[in-house]
Amino acid sequence: MAGRKRKPEALKKLEGTFRKDRAQDSVTVPAGIPTKPAWTDHDPIASALYDQVAAHCYSMGVGTEVDSIGFALLSDQLSMYLRLRAVVNSEGLMVQSEGSQGQTKNRPHPALAQMNISYSNIVKMMGEYGLTASARTKVDATKPIEIDSFDSFLAG
Secondary structure (H helix, E strand, C coil), rough: CCCCCCCHHHHHHHCCCHHHHHHHCCCCCCCCCCCCCHHHCCHHHHHHHHHHHHHHHHCCCEEEHHHHHHHHHHHHHHHHHHHHHHHHHHCEEEEEEEECCCCEEECCCCHHHHHHHHHHHHHHHHHHHCCHHHCCCCCCCCCCCCCCCCCHHHHH
């Protein structure tokens, strides 16, 4: 499909640009912290990051139950980026390799390419949920939802 992606109605309402005459009939899903997919528990870093992302999005009134896979993919990419970053930090930005004629060559660490791909994916996904500075300017998150305790969350 050509053109821009359609902006969700919830974001339009938060930004104050929602117009009922232009709205399509759609199902409204209430904001909430989505259930964490079981596969995120296999990576403790991704699991902890999922909890952080879900809490931030809920506090802005953006996250819903249907966002669980998106949050999980974002937390997985964040986890991968952090692991690759640790490898590059320990081994250095440049690695030495042997050239075709036996000479020593310095080249960028191979993990840098995957780090850059993860970073691009992270920035794209963060923009979808209003988690970057520029994306946040488009969302009215000035009145965050306070979560005092798990009981208050369940009470709504």
